[in-house]
Amino acid sequence: PKGVMNEHLGVVNRLLWARDAYHVDSNDRVLQKTPFGFDVSVWEFFLPLLAGAELVMARPGGHQEP
Template sequence: TGTPKGVMNEHLGVVNRLLWARDAYQVNSQDRVLQKTPFGFDVSVWEFFLPLLAGAELVMARPGGHQDP
């Protein structure tokens, strides 16, 4: 969309969201979570940090690897 934008966010807000997601989706150390969103997008924060917070395995997709063949 042009010029990169950003917003300041407190650590507590991010942690609160991650703890909610861990409990809502019941992510635990027996799970694997696919990291498919490019890290430049805000959604990638949840995909990246949620499994690490829950002790789950983080699986990194190859570029385009999440799409149907």
């Protein structure tokens, strides 16, 4: 696997943008369904924590149930 080094400021900037663009706040719940090995999982883990929202962990395959 290849990795990319990200600056702290870049990650924080992206999280602040997402919080404001999607209006995430303490009244929201965010479903974390991306495996933590993928880079996209960073936003799913840290966006709700930054905004004071609730992070809901999906069980494997749970997001695919009707």
